[in-house]
Amino acid sequence: MLRVSKLTDYATVVMTCLALSESDEILSAQQLAERAHLEVPTVSKLLKQLAHAGLVESKRGVNGGYRLARVPRSISVADIVTAMEGPIGMTECCAHSGSCHHEPHCGVRVNWQRISQAIRVALEGVTLADMISVPSRRPIGIPVNVAIA
Secondary structure: OOOOOHHHHHHHHHHHHHHHOOOOOOEOHHHHHHHHOOOHHHHHHHHHHHHHOOOEEEEOOOOOEEEEOOOHHHOEHHHHHHHHHOOOOOOHHHHOOOOOOOHHHOOOHHHHHHHHHHHHHHHHOOEHHHHHOOOOOOOOOOOOOOOOO
């Protein structure tokens, strides 16, 4: 099964909590943990990684905390996944060329790269604003005229 890690899932939840707050509101790790129903140490760890990636801004001091570094429509799910897990790639060679000694004669690498690119494009096509909006009846990326079983 392909899936993102729990921390990446939780990072998305924390980012949606920030996106749902007032644009100038600064939230502490404690407040975010309460809103996301997560433990404070977990949220603190997530916020550190998200800040390092430039997705959230931190403010120190008594009234310190965190807020989004950009508007929700300019932050993609791909940005969050990359911040938490590194480059998006189905195999190591898709994310880091030259990391496998089989690469020069691999017959499947090109197709893994195509698949990785499709996943990357799909994740880039969903923004944080999309994540907080009311979901549509059809999955993202499925044309209207395609039947879903």
